[in-house]
Amino acid sequence: MTTHELEQLLMQQPVSLLHRLARGRISRHFRSGKRKLVDLLLQASAENRPGLESDLAALIEERTSREQIAPVVKPRPEKVHTRPATTSASPRPHKTEDHGHHEPPVSLHEWLSGIGVPPPQPFVPDAWQVDALAKLAETDVVVSVPTGSGKTYVAIEATARAMRENRTVIYTSPLKALSNTKFTEFSRVFGPGQVGILTGDRREHAQAPLLIMTTEILRNLLYDAAGGEIDVRLDTLGLVIMDESQYLADPERGVVWEETLIFCPSQARLLLLSASIGNPQDIADWLTAIRPTPCSLIRHTKRSVPLRAGYLHPNEKLTPLFRTAGIPYGQPHLLHPEAKRLFMEYEEETGPSRSR
Ligand SMILES: Nc1ncnc2c1ncn2[C@@H]1O[C@H](COP(=O)(O)OP(=O)(O)OP(=O)(O)O)[C@@H](O)[C@H]1O
Ligand SMILES: [Mg+2]
Known part of the structure; x- marks a missing residue:
């Protein structure tokens, strides 16, 4: 789509849809009128054009399907006294509570359809996954895409690339249980000797090139490094992946994520993964401001599941x-x-x- 076509498409949308598209992309967008909003969205599209286009397509699709479900309520004719006098004793019709939705409700069978194991297909990475990996070669990256989209693929490919360059990788998660799951999953992918785990409960292969740990453990490692006690892993650190990075906003633990990001060695690339950051552009801008490497945002809202x-x-x-x-x-x-x-x-x- 050319920029002119994108502009035309944006101008055709209702302003409420433009505001939804602007969320997390443009600060204080609610103050802008339609023309200004379109200009700001076009400016924002320079940062992540495929993400903006796919979000726009998803919002349009959602709106279209909503309109199909809810037919536009036509204004009532002016003449309202239509009940003939003779019917005054007849029972009043029951008030319908479905607010104009006359289609039969979906059956349980229909609602469950499609759940199951899909037939095997060759793996083809999605455009946003390719884009995220390309951006990561040059910049830090925040990935904000819906749950089940395939963030792990980006993490695994980025890890493999760093390991080929003899760099170590740290993968953090907020939960011991998730760290354990990722330890098993990544050991299967990279081989058992290649993956270590450091949590409050477990310490295995602590010198492996890929280390999985809770964010608190990484923060403590970085504290030690800041105190001059350099850990050998940090010398060769090439990539830090922070899964479930929406914890940055956690009222109690968020400070751990914030400190980890601030103290993260500048030579390491950062890859933040999340399905639920409301303002990912703000996070990318903040990282660009505090780190020597700029930070790119990969974002879309279309659910594959x-x-x-x-x-x-x-x-x-x-x-x-x-x-x-x-x-x-x-x-x-x-x-x-x-x-x-x-x-x-x-x-x-x-x-x-x-x-x-
Ligand atoms: N390009 C792709 N095409 C088809 N399937 C994919 C693709 N990328 C990943 N998947 C599959 O999608 C599923 C979900 O992937 P994954 O666990 O990485 O999601 P996620 O984005 O990390 O979700 P969550 O937010 O729940 O952590 C996995 O089974 C994965 O193999
Ligand atoms: Mg995941």
């Missing part, structure tokens, strides 16, 4: 939570009739009259 919302009643009955297969954006009242029925059943079973 769609979310489904369901309700599992304690009696083990499962039902879609909403009338539609997807999660209705901005229309949480679209509850599935079966879910409503199960809620009420649950209320009746557990209500105060029962517990007495």
Whole structure:
């Protein structure tokens, strides 16, 4: 898409969609009118054009499908007194509660369809994965893409590249359990002797070229280095991967991520992975400001694994939570009739009259 085409497409969108696209890309975008917003988005697209285009496409798709589900409510005709006098005694029609949504609710079978193991296919990296790896050759990178998109592939390829250059790699995660899982997964990929783990509970292969640790352990290593006690791993450190980096915003532990990023040796590349950073551009800008290497942002919001919302009643009955297969954006009242029925059943079973 040329810049002119992108501009045209942006101008055709409602301003509310442009504001959603601007979230995390443009600070204080809510103050801008449409023309200004489009100009700012075009400027922001220079940083990560594929990400902006794919987010825009996803928002347009979401809007189109929403419009298909919710037909535009036509204004009422002016004449409202249509009930003939003779019908005054007839029962009033029940007020419908589906707010204009007349399609039959999705069945449990339809809602579950597609879940399972897909047929094997040759692995082809997605454009954003290729882009992230290319950017990482030159800059630090923040990857902010939905869950299940394939961030681990970027981590593994970047690690393999650093290891080929005889650089060590540190991979941090916020949880001991996740560190253990990644230790097993990466040992399978790189070979057991190539991967070590350092957590509060476990210390294995501490001199391996790829070390998995909790972020607290890395922060402590960097504290020691700052105190002059250089750890040999930090001399050859080529890459630090911080998985689940949204912990930077954690009220209690966030400071550990912040200090780790500030103290991270300048010769090491940083790769931050997350599915849930609201303002990734701010994080990339901050890293660019505090480190000698600029930081690029790889971002998109299109889910490769769609979310489904369901309700599992304690009696083990499962039902879609909403009338539609997807999660209705901005229309949480679209509850599935079966879910409503199960809620009420649950209320009746557990209500105060029962517990007495
Ligand atoms: N380009 C691709 N094409 C098809 N499948 C892929 C691709 N990249 C990764 N996958 C598969 O997608 C699945 C999810 O990948 P991964 O665990 O890396 O997601 P993630 O982005 O780290 O998610 P989370 O936010 O939950 O940690 C894995 O089974 C992986 O093999
Ligand atoms: Mg992951």
